[in-house]
Amino acid sequence: MRTLLPRLGAGFNRLWTASAVSNLGDGLTMVAGPLLLASVTGNPILIAGGVFAQQLPWLLFSLLSGVFADRLDRRRLIVAANLGRAAALTVLTVAVGFGFASVVLIYLVLFILGTGETLVDTAGGAMLPQLVAPADLPRANARLSATFTVANQFAAKPLGAWLFGIAAAVPFGVDAVSFAVSAALIFSLPSPGVSSVMPRRSLRKDIAEGLRFLHGDRLLRTLAGAMGLGNIAFCTAFAVFVLYARHRLGVSDVGYGLLLTTFAIGGLLGAALASRVTSRFGAAAVLRTGLLVEILTHVVLATTTHAWVAGTVLILFGVQTVVWGVITSSLRQRLVPNHLLGRVSSVYALLETGGAAIGTLLGGVLAQTWGLTFPFWLAAAAMTAILAAAWTPIAQATRP
Structure with missing residues (x-):
């Protein structure tokens, strides 16, 4: 590992670490979210609606997120989106901890998480070519994909269920911290994370x-x-x-x-x-x-x-x-x-x-x-x- 990391550069290493941290936290909420909904309501439709609430922003905002990723400083866009997700999860953590979490609040937080995801994933993918050489893009993408699999698919699933068993608010609090840490790592990236300046036209x-x-x-x-x-x-x-x-x-x-x-x-x-x-x-x-x-x-x-x-x-x-x-x-x-x-x-x-x-x-x-x-x-x-x-x-x- 020590011989591979320098070849992709310090900027990529920070992006990679930020991705690993946020993917772990995101995986915790993927498991804990349905468990929380099931503890609030026994309605299968309402429980399934939680998944839809987090997917809906991709259908609504994907193209808009692409425009913002090209118009704005991609680094700052990711930081703002991750801080917004951290704030939403903090509210949910407090609500769960004090016993006043509702289906509507859970849906709202999941929708905010999905909206942030459209911005972060789009801007992060667009920023990658500015952090690594063209020849290294396949290796960089493979490493990010492997990190997602390990953190989000393997580690987070059992960990999220275990943390929820300790206290229902814990996995959401950990996820909030993960997004804050990820935002800090992205903020430390050098200026090449900034996209080109676009002439201001209509979104359409x-x-x-x-x-x-x-x-x-x-x-x-x-x-x-x-x-x-x-x-x-x-x-x-x-x-x-x-x-x-x-x-x-x-x-x-x-x-x-x-x-x-x-x-x-x-x-x-x-x-x-x-x-x-x-x-x-x-x-x-x-x-x-x-x-x-x-x-x-x-x-x-x-x-x-x-x-x-x-x-x-x-x-x-x-x-x-x-x-x-x-x-x-x-x-x-x-x-x-x-x-x-x-x-x-x-x-x-x-x-x-x-x-x-x-x-x-x-x-x-x-x-x-x-x-x-x-x-x-x-x-x-x-x-x-x-x-x-x-x-x-x-x-x-x-x-x-």
């Missing part, structure tokens, strides 16, 4: 400029479309994965949890392998292989009744997800001009979130009508069509 014109650039670049347009449509396919298939695991694979609740863990295991492997496989085989070949892996995943899950087979293919799918993300993020950061990077990245975020929402709604209806395996077959067919359409444009992934 600024958004349209980012959309035009993305639409005019065949490779980036193809990758964005493949991600959005692929997310619809994935979430269609996995919307009722808990029922699939119980009734088709015959696993217990613990087994279901272990199956979900396979994604994180694959993600860690993908983060470790992303730079190596891309250097060895080329971005275009790896991207095409990734789409083939997605097709294989859906076909295997549609046909198997064995949990160990499903777990194995889900590890492979986790590898592909992170490798695909590292490559596409690095390409976007390298090919999009600095003054447009926030807006172009925000379109990707909107497609990703919108695809997830559409797929989740479709999956439940399709599974109820045609059975638990039908969504997987449909997803396999959709990914086959996506691969065919993207095969030729993806060849441009090797362009300088």
